[in-house]
Amino acid sequence: MPRSVPAATAALRVLRFLSGQPVPVSATRIAGELGLPRSSAYHLLAAMADEDFVVHYPDDRTWGMGIAAWEVGHGFARQEPLARLARVPLARLVDRVGQSAHLVVLHGADVLYVIEERAPGRPPLVTDVGVRLPAHLTASGRAILAALPGPQVTALYPGKGAFTSRTGAGPQSPTELRRLLVTTRQRGYATEDGEVTEGFASIAAPIHAGTIHASVAVTWESRTAVGDLVDDVRATAAEIARRLRHT
Template sequence: MARPVPAATAALRVLRLLSGQPVPMPAARIADALGLPRSTTYHLLTVMADEDFVVHYPEDRTWGMGLAAWEVGHGFTRQEPLARLARVPLARLVDAVGESAHLVVLLGSDVLYVIEERAPGRPPLVTDVGVRLPAHLTASGRAILAGLPAAQVRALYPNRDAFVSRTGLGPTSPTELRRLLVDTRARGHATEDGEVTSGFASVAAAVAAGTIHASVAVTWESRRAPDLPELADAVRATAAEITARLRHGP
């Protein structure tokens, strides 16, 4: 007869399993993977959701990592090398283009700002380190969402209620977001103009950072209208450099 697994041990095993998955998992698959009774697994997931360590996606009947787990667990510790390795390339990008730049990671349906490099003489932005913004409104978030499996995007944005607005602009339904992400994938970079802050625009490209989804973006005042193709190339090059540093070291 199998020895009962303590609840704390089972919870840690659930977190370790979910942290290594690219998309949320059904409870039955979690139970099978860990050798736990399904009734025990459902109870455990409910308790963990109450404490924000996991999140339930009812439309897909799946469970994924929650905010509390990201803050204190595996995801947070892996953010540190990302931030350290990205800081120098991001600073070089700012020097090259003369605009402010930032690095974000995806956190649920938000992006969390990990680094901001302010260009001299440029106005302050809302993207201070530690700020969270809706991913579907930001170029940074769109660059990441465009690379996620369709099922994961549907889980994050199941219906119109999942969409918020800051300036009255931006997608308001899963269909609108899906079309926007198709265009983003085709271009190889994401954009937004006035959807986060009126009078400011951004361009972003995704960073391949393993199980942490990240991106680099540059933001400027819309009235200055920089050379967007040239700026997008610079952002993509910086994202590629950070990816290379993560995989192979400086």
């Protein structure tokens, strides 16, 4: 692969090219259209096929978009309206409670932070936009996991090896996680205290909106006295869900 076309850049160019084709195309055409050496194009396509971003049709000697590329596009389609419709309700939540809030989506066994609204004068958090954290440690992730079918949670956490820790606290086995999620499901919201960052606590509520796996959370310093945040957080999650259903 020429230095002027790194593998990552070339892979993205291949995906962009294939996404604009009405039917699968040959590797020779891909290489020619993108200015890639033919041997490099074959190696690149084989690596992308291993990750399901492209699929090879041997009978026709052509290549097309794979299921992983569809998943990426589908993920954007879910998240983009979510972020747009959630920003105002999240800002109103911060104004009401005076603490920082964020919106996350489930990404495998992690949560991905899509929006963070920091309250004035509050300390910075690790939950910046684009950050990923283990779902089982965060209130945001627990709120989402509690709303998932049991077999899906089991697939994400099949054994003790699936569990990590940041501060030494938090569930460390499927049994511990199941117990925690039962409690979360029964009361309709999730909490954590010192399991993501020592000295900080969070409360979160799931956003019930079809196939979107997301939640709203508020985080504050544990030593700071705050009122009952449950109703405000759950009301914000419900408002975002209504907005999504009306879109």
